[in-house]
Amino acid sequence: MDAERDRLRELLDVIVDSVADRAPDETDGAALAARAYLSRYHFDRLVSAAIGEPPGGFRRRLLLERAACELRDGAAVTDVAYRAGYGSPEAFTRAFGRAYGRPPSALHGDPGSRVQLPAPNGIHFHPPGNLRVPGDPRRSGMDVTSTILAHDNWLVGEILRHAERLPDEVLDRPITMSIDALDAGDGLRGLLHTLVSTKERWTAAVQGSRPPGGDPLGSRLPDSERTLPALRRRYAVAGPAFLELANGIRARGEEDTTFIDVTCDPPRTFSYGEMIAHVLNFSAYRRTLAVGALHEYGIDALGFGDPVSYSADRPQ
Structure with a gap:
C-alpha cells in the first residue's frame, strides 16, 4: 500500500471523526492538528496540498452535506443546525443558503434533493457517517x-x-x-x-x-x-x-x-x-x-x- 495514500487517509479520518458530535474545543484547527500529531501549519498545508481544500473549509462542507442528508430524511432544522456546529438556527440557515442557494426547509423530507456541494477533490459525505473518496487519479481505475x-x-x-x-x-x-x-x-x-x-x-x-x-x-x-x-x-x-x-x-x-x-x-x-x-x-x-x-x-x-x-x- 502506498505510504503517501495511507497518510492522506489518516489525515482525512481525523477530519471525518471530528464531524461527529464533539465539544467545540475538540474540533478547532489546532485540536485537529494535534490529533494528527502535526503543528497547525503543517496540518493545514498537507491537507490543502493533498485535496485542494483547506481542512477548515473541508470540514464545514462535510458538516453541511451531512446536514442536508439529515434534512432530506426529515430531521428538524434546529436539531440539524446545532449538530452542524452552528450557534443558532439563523446562523445555520444563512450558511446553508449561501452553500445550497435555498433554505434548509426546502430539503425537508425530499428524498430527491441534492446534498453534495461542489468540491475540488470529489470527496463527499456519505451517510450514515463516512466519506466517499474517489480513487487515486494517478492510477487506472479499479477493474x-x-x-x-x-x-x-x-x-x-x-x-x-x-x-x-x-x-x-x-x-x-x-x-x-x-x-x-x-x-x-x-x-x-x-x-x-x-x-x-x-x-x-x-x-x-x-x-x-x-x-x-x-x-x-x-x-x-x-x-x-x-x-x-x-x-x-x-x-x-x-x-x-x-x-x-x-x-x-x-x-x-x-x-x-x-x-x-x-x-x-x-x-x-x-x-x-x-x-x-x-x-x-x-x-x-x-x-x-x-x-x-x-x-x-x-x-x-x-x-x-x-x-x-x-x-x-x-x-x-
Whole structure:
C-alpha cells in the first residue's frame, strides 16, 4: 500500500471523526492538528496540498452535506443546525443558503434533493457517517474483472501450497456434500487437478495448441503429474498464462470475438468473454470446495478465500 495514500487517509479520518458530535474545543484547527500529531501549519498545508481544500473549509462542507442528508430524511432544522456546529438556527440557515442557494426547509423530507456541494477533490459525505473518496487519479481505475481474475489466480496457488502439507490418504479422500453436485466423489487432489487442467485446457484452446495430456481435462496425464509438487509446477505456468491471456483479451476489447474450440467433441464456438466467465464461474465453485476441505483437515490460513481480504492485503 502506498505510504503517501495511507497518510492522506489518516489525515482525512481525523477530519471525518471530528464531524461527529464533539465539544467545540475538540474540533478547532489546532485540536485537529494535534490529533494528527502535526503543528497547525503543517496540518493545514498537507491537507490543502493533498485535496485542494483547506481542512477548515473541508470540514464545514462535510458538516453541511451531512446536514442536508439529515434534512432530506426529515430531521428538524434546529436539531440539524446545532449538530452542524452552528450557534443558532439563523446562523445555520444563512450558511446553508449561501452553500445550497435555498433554505434548509426546502430539503425537508425530499428524498430527491441534492446534498453534495461542489468540491475540488470529489470527496463527499456519505451517510450514515463516512466519506466517499474517489480513487487515486494517478492510477487506472479499479477493474472488477481484473481483480477477480487476479484473486482467482492467487487463491488457487495458495490452495495448492497449503494442500501440499496433507498426506496422500487425505488428498484422495472423497469430499462429501449434502447434495449431488459437480465433481461429487472427487477428493481434494482431483479437485485441484481440475482447477489446474481447466486453465491449461482453455489457454491451449485459445492459442490453438494441445493441452497437457492431449485431452481437455488432462485425464490422460500420468499419476506423476497429479502429485502436489507436480500440480504446483503446472499451475506456476498455467495460472499466470491464463491471467495474461484473459487480461490481454480485455485490454484489446475482444470479449465478443469468437473462436472454435477444437478440443471439444464435437468442436464448439465460444466468445472470449464466455470463456473467461466460464472459467471464473467454475473455478469459484471448486475453490470454495477446496477451501472447505482444507478447513475440515485443519488448515484455515486462507479463511474462506474472500476477495476483500485479498484486495486489502495485496501489494499496490
